[in-house]
Amino acid sequence: MSDIRLENLTKTYGHTHAVEAVTLKIEEGEFYALLGPSGCGKSTTLRMVAGFVMPSMGRIWIGGQDVTPLPPEKRDIGIVFQNYAIFPHMNVAENIAFGLKLRKQSRAQIETSVKAALDQVGLTGFGDRYQRNLSGGQQQRVALARVLVTKPRILLLDEPLSALDKALREEMKFWIKNLQQELGITTIYVTHDQDEALTMSDRIGVMRAGHVEQSGTPREIYEEPATLFVTSFIGQSNVLDVTCLEAGEGRATVRLADTVLKAGLRHRVPVGAGAKLVIRPENVLMGAEAEATGVPLLEARVLGETYQGAMLRYRLDVAGQELVAERQNQMHLACWEPGATVKIGWTPERARLLPAG
Ligand SMILES: Nc1ncnc2c1ncn2[C@@H]1O[C@H](COP(=O)(O)OP(=O)(O)OP(=O)(O)O)[C@@H](O)[C@H]1O
Numbered sequence: 065m066s067d068i069r070l071e072n073l074t075k076t077y078g079h080t081h082a083v084e085a086v087t088l089k090i091e092e093g094e095f096y097a098l099l100g101p102s103g104c105g106k107s108t109t110l111r112m113v114a115g116f117v118m119p120s121m122g123r124i125w126i127g128g129q130d131v132t133p134l135p136p137e138k139r140d141i142g143i144v145f146q147n148y149a150i151f152p153h154m155n156v157a158e159n160i161a162f163g164l165k166l167r168k169q170s171r172a173q174i175e176t177s178v179k180a181a182l183d184q185v186g187l188t189g190f191g192d193r194y195q196r197n198l199s200g201g202q203q204q205r206v207a208l209a210r211v212l213v214t215k216p217r218i219l220l221l222d223e224p225l226s227a228l229d230k231a232l233r234e235e236m237k238f239w240i241k242n243l244q245q246e247l248g249i250t251t252i253y254v255t256h257d258q259d260e261a262l263t264m265s266d267r268i269g270v271m272r273a274g275h276v277e278q279s280g281t282p283r284e285i286y287e288e289p290a291t292l293f294v295t296s297f298i299g300q301s302n303v304l305d306v307t308c309l310e311a312g313e314g315r316a317t318v319r320l321a322d323t324v325l326k327a328g329l330r331h332r333v334p335v336g337a338g339a340k341l342v343i344r345p346e347n348v349l350m351g352a353e354a355e356a357t358g359v360p361l362l363e364a365r366v367l368g369e370t371y372q373g374a375m376l377r378y379r380l381d382v383a384g385q386e387l388v389a390e391r392q393n394q395m396h397l398a399c400w401e402p403g404a405t406v407k408i409g410w411t412p413e414r415a416r417l418l419p420a421g
């Protein structure tokens with residue numbers, strides 16, 4: 065059993081609340097990302113799970129066992145950090161064997177395990193190489209092999225790709241995810257990169273100032289952001305000022321300019337008061353596409369167009385509020401010049417209403 069349960073996990077340094085009352089359940093075999101801006105408490109949370117940082121309050125359970133008082137070496141955890149943590153004075157095989165030697169395994173055993181670990185990370189035949197002769201991606205693979213060779217119950221990764229260039233990061237992202245799935249190892253992955261979190265994770269916990277603000281699948285986080293912070297941190301969103309006319313049953317009716325619209329609702333929003341309507345640029349329909357859906361339409365003025373190859377982005381003005389619409393660059397679709405007016409709209413399921421505060 066290797067599920068992880070964090071209960072009210074808290075860490076304060078003097079007046080700094082690095083992590084505040086984080087309660088989470090991570091299922092066995094799950095790939096869980098902790099995503100958030102710099103300083104929000106991701107690494108501190110991970111280090112508490114690993115046992116390197118003592119919590120000020122709260123408990124950590126792994127596989128049903130309370131590990132809070134245990135030192136790191138008794139927790140059966142593998143951790144890989146952002147900076148390549150491989151020893152430059154040892155070759156790759158010696159690096160990987162390091163943890164096994166500490167465990168006093170026999171030479172034959174170690175040799176077999178090291179070979180298997182090298183195969184696992186796609187570095188068969190690299191045993192004799194030194195750090196200086198390895199690319200950044202290969203070094204991170206060695207760091208992973210060194211951890212996996214000890215067969216940990218839990219894998220903790222703290223921004224393992226952030227030192228790599230973009231192309232390598234893309235490649236390693238899928239590679240790590242595949243390896244994790246193959247091994248079925250419960251994994252917590254710390255990142256501030258939303259693309260990494262969205263593409264790799266089974267679930268994501270979005271952190272802000274020591275709290276987990278929302279925990280859910282990538283689809284839930286992207287399509288049903290619970291707060292304005294999550295909305296703004298994950299992808300791009302239009303956030304429009306509207307008046308809430310009616311709210312209940314997961315649905316709300318709002319007024320934007322002079323148009324009455326429907327939107328999805330998750331939190332209580334006071335009727336009659338101002339609220340924020342959140343809509344992703346790719347969900348703003350323009351012209352004939354908008355008209356064909358039969359939804360209430362708004363009149364927008366085109367402020368500008370940006371050509372992005374596969375996509376076109378329009379900056380629009382609706383009654384003094386700016387929003388962005390993004391559409392596929394396809395030949396059969398109409399285009400608009402700056403200054404043109406165009407009807408826009410969206411299906412109510414794609415819009416969400418959040419409290420203004
Ligand atoms: N040993 C420490 N002593 C004092 N304050 C600390 C210590 N470690 C972390 N902090 C503070 O706790 C907060 C959370 O830090 P943490 O390293 O967990 O953030 P993070 O989300 O990992 O950020 P980053 O993305 O920059 O790595 C920060 O304000 C940080 O300055």
Ligand SMILES: [Mg+2]
Pocket residue numbers: 106107108
């Ligand atoms: Mg960190």
